[in-house]
Amino acid sequence: MSEPAISALPMQVREPGLPAKVTIYEVGPRDGLQNEKGIVDTTVKAEFVRRLLDAGLPIVEATSFVHPRWVPQLADAADLMTELMTDLGELGRALPVLVPNERGLERALELGLRHVAIFGSATETFARKNLNRSLDAQFAMFEPVVSRARDAGLDVRAYVSMCFGDPWEGAVPIEQVVSVGKRLLDLGASQLSLGDTIGVGTAGHVTALVDAFTAAGVGTERLALHFHDTYGQALANAYAGLRAGVTTFDASAGGLGGCPYAKSATGNLATEDLVWFLEGLGIEHGVDLGKVVATSVWMAGELGRPSPSAVVRALAG
């Protein structure tokens, strides 16, 4: 009773009321690799980014200019960006990079990069753990980063971490997240990426958070959602966000990723599982699923462990 190969794409059945198009913001090279135990070669990272772009991913966050003492995995950030700019020209300069502080921004400016991202916290405890300052003090720290970036013509994305739950504080009040997000937008960020860093959020919580931003005057076009699959909720949460009108979703090829400062954070929503979901709904995403799967299979070989993405396992099996 041998079976033929499964079709590599699901049957399409649209659902009324959903957006026609979604932007997948690929975070595998940054959020994925920063949490790997081993150090990946710069040439392998560059190849990873190139392959993701070639697969049609419209935005690929390439690395972080974090201090090598904190994230040695990304100590080659400048070398990587130089290699990518040599290779890709303007396309390389347009790849977003995370800048944790002014020093990180300076390095991005020196290289002539065009898109940066800052990484804020929705909670007091995580602000202290990750930024070494209070929740309120983070805005004073980010203010010169964002204003200098904006003055130089750069676009700034703001991550908000621990938007649903915090390992030290438990559930995070929705109004607190909205307040933090609005303050980051007021500094000059163009987009918020609302992160469920430890993956505890559920669908109704996602809907309520997005609705609360909308009610506070922040439209869904300024929001992205960033889910981790710690409790298996990432895709259901993305579905809730999509229904609430969000059209940008962070994902990581092969489901790589986590957070080096929160052991309970496991991999990101896998790009492939999100693509399968969007494809089934007939929502435009622009991604060649076979190429992303092949990239994740190759990367799993480089990392020496299988991809946690269900779609990668199913299609590469």
Next chain:
Amino acid sequence: MSEPAISALPMQVREPGLPAKVTIYEVGPRDGLQNEKGIVDTTVKAEFVRRLLDAGLPIVEATSFVHPRWVPQLADAADLMTELMTDLGELGRALPVLVPNERGLERALELGLRHVAIFGSATETFARKNLNRSLDAQFAMFEPVVSRARDAGLDVRAYVSMCFGDPWEGAVPIEQVVSVGKRLLDLGASQLSLGDTIGVGTAGHVTALVDAFTAAGVGTERLALHFHDTYGQALANAYAGLRAGVTTFDASAGGLGGCPYAKSATGNLATEDLVWFLEGLGIEHGVDLGKVVATSVWMAGELGRPSPSAVVRALAG
């Protein structure tokens, strides 16, 4: 920077319009264990069922009276049910069992069981592969099974397999699934369990299928949904089904399971991931999550491999 233990339950945020209560139909002991390579001891199976009941699962499908040549893993079906009835009395007699044919039903009747399930196919090819007859001929085969069961006062559930895609035929037309389901109800089945046996379905497809049944006069109270997580869609699909009004979901403790006749079928939706999702939405489910997780951890030890459930991995880590 050590972290405290994560709360074992998510923050509750309700979503308007969802059902207040869901019934989880636990299929781990049958659909899970029938696909294990090794043979699990009858005493371990009995303990598995008892622990699931003790965790608050309202329905636990215990085994299948399939011919041992086809599924040697369940060759002890009669012994298991005898042990459970000795232990649990009426509660043991009420545990549903799968009966593939009249011979299987006879064995269930001999033991005095009260709930049986039949396993139909939505596609021609799978009917031939699994039942050795045509799609149409399956109804003639099931007719005496259901009528004899009903005459004896038994309740009959009907599984419909391959409701979304079929490994040989590809996408399965919705009207074909509705037609098969209605014919099984017409025979006397009380509930349909619509199965995405190979896990290819996506959220819009689920919504459309449930809506098509409703339009054909089959209310959601007669439907259950049965998802496999092959492409990571199981929980998002359950969310779509819940939104469409379905209130019974099949799930398997620890995400055990698959289908012995379709290699591309991987584990069922994990009971724990579903409970986390429902708990977050404030939907009544009656299950003690900690007890199910502990049961899955114990069962993983018996099977010698870790649970694929994200919640089990997160909470047992």
